[in-house]
Amino acid sequence: MxxxxxxxxxxxxxxxxxxxxxxxxxxxxxxxxxxxxxxxxxxxxxxxxxxxxxxxxxxxxxxxxxxxxxxxxxxxxxxxxxxxxxxxxxxxxxxxxxxxxxxxxxxxxxxxxxxxxxxxxxxxxxxxxxxxxxxxxxxxxxxxxxxxxxxxxxxxxxxxxxxxxxxxxxxxxxxxxxxxxxxxxxxxxxxxxxxxxxxxxxxxVSYENELVVVLPATGTGLVVRAHGVNNNFHTFTLLQQLMAEHQQPLGITLTATHDGNGADRAAFAWLQATAYAQGKLVNEMAWSWGEAPLRHNARRLGRCVLIALDKKDACRRNWSGFDSACHEAQNPHLVFQRYLTPEEVAAFLD
CATH class of the missing domain: 1.20.58 (Methane Monooxygenase Hydroxylase; Chain G, domain 1)
Structure with missing residues (x-):
């Protein structure tokens, strides 16, 4: 009609x-x-x-x-x-x-x-x-x-x-x-x-249908869908909460980093894909800048990639005030899709 x-x-x-x-x-x-x-x-x-x-x-x-x-x-x-x-x-x-x-x-x-x-x-x-x-x-x-x-x-x-x-x-x-x-x-x-x-x-605000997260220390990783995230700091907060729910398959031990009042601390040194080449860390300073939009991170194999570097002496940041939605329709969240295979981990670090 x-x-x-x-x-x-x-x-x-x-x-x-x-x-x-x-x-x-x-x-x-x-x-x-x-x-x-x-x-x-x-x-x-x-x-x-x-x-x-x-x-x-x-x-x-x-x-x-x-x-x-x-x-x-x-x-x-x-x-x-x-x-x-x-x-x-x-x-x-x-x-x-x-x-x-x-x-x-x-x-x-x-x-x-x-x-x-x-x-x-x-x-x-x-x-x-x-x-x-x-x-x-x-x-x-x-x-x-x-x-x-x-x-x-x-x-x-x-x-x-x-x-x-x-x-x-x-x-x-x-x-x-x-x-x-x-x-x-x-x-x-x-x-x-x-x-x-x-x-x-x-x-x-950024949307990524396939955000790839790689953990070089354990040779693991995951793919998530990012919906309406404010910036990289906001993404790190949501990722660390999500990764805490998948610790065993990822081979990590992750304690709470978010205090519930908007303050958080990095559980990893969050880097961009350009930090690695041929499976080796070549640029520890290739940070994923916290204030920048998620979509501005370097891409590899057509996907936005974040590297969670678990290295004791690596630079890590604290942050607060980045997880508030700017509109009620924004609905920022991450959705777990799947784990990376070992072959995919190697490809994203190549």
Whole structure:
């Protein structure tokens, strides 16, 4: 059975396209308007949700940034209630990139006087940005302010869609221009975002269908599926908990390293695949950097590889504060798949 037809009312379209005089409505005021409330009531019906999202995907690029971001926020609540997270995501991805490109010239980190001598280029960038901001006239300044608010509002529905569908997350990461903007804009002083930081956290999250862990000392290893892990430190914590459940087949004795309050310590020296060649340790300094995304580790035989080096004098780190999810839909966890064969262990160390 085909989904019922869905159309946006002329009154709603007129409201959305109407120029705003005075202050922009708050989100609560916007959603309380009868035309918007009627749309939300209809779209919440599962029989109409998909068609409503498809209609909004065609509409949002035509709207001013602020109402577009508010409708995206409404759509995010539909996704949280079970609507398809993929329908509006390409549109939101395009809008986020477009808006950040327009805001980028007005974003920079402040450089204090004592820092300027060490980094004159950054100091000049800050001065140039300040000059551009000060040169904005009233209408231009208001347009930049609207874009700023729109980006902040768009973060939440983006998070909802990015972390509820791995395909969305892949498309999110596959946009290098957007990733560059998020990395530079989320922490700036001229337009200090509060919400954009969470989208940066989502960009650091990794998924690996086959994460290979090799233990050279025992000639063993395992393959796990990593879902929604924050970074390597987070992965080490989850791995050490999982490996403690498989001590006998792995040939290890592993006591608890996690204190239950977010603090942990390394049971191994965690290295990347490049630490080994032809079965020998050739670079003990090829660390798997804890703060880096899991997907940034070196690959061997097409798989992300971590080496758990059990060596008494090897460098090991402690860490804390890396195991919190950035969104309720993230659901970070590891799933044991199988043990490595001796032949596979040798191949991954070759």
């Amino acid at each position: 085909s989904e019922p037809s869905f159309s946006l009312s002329p009154d709603l379209l007129a409201l959305l396209h109407a120029p705003v005089s005075g202050e922009r409505p708050t989100p609560a005021e916007f959603f309380a308007q009868p035309e918007v409330s009627a749309l939300y009531t209809l779209a919440r019906d599962p029989a109409h949700s998909a068609a409503a999202l498809q209609a909004l995907a065609g509409l949002l690029p035509e709207l001013p940034p602020y109402p577009a971001s508010l409708l995206a926020l409404m759509s995010g609540s539909l996704v949280e209630s079970g609507a398809d997270p993929t329908l509006l995501f390409p549109c939101c991805l395009t809008l986020m990139q477009r808006w950040q490109e327009r805001l980028a010239p007005y974003c920079a980190r402040e450089v204090e006087e004592e820092e300027a001598q060490d980094d004159p280029q950054a100091a000049q960038a800050w001065a140039d940005t300040q000059a551009r901001v000060e040169a904005l006239d009233g209408a231009e300044a208001d347009a930049i302010d609207e874009l700023f608010e729109a980006v902040e509002l768009l973060v939440l529905p983006m998070m909802t869609m990015v972390l509820r569908d791995e395909g969305n997350h892949q498309r999110f990461l596959a946009n290098p221009a957007l990733q560059e903007h998020i990395a530079s804009l989320h922490d700036n002083d001229s337009l200090p975002f509060e919400q954009l930081y969470f989208l940066w956290l989502a960009a650091c």
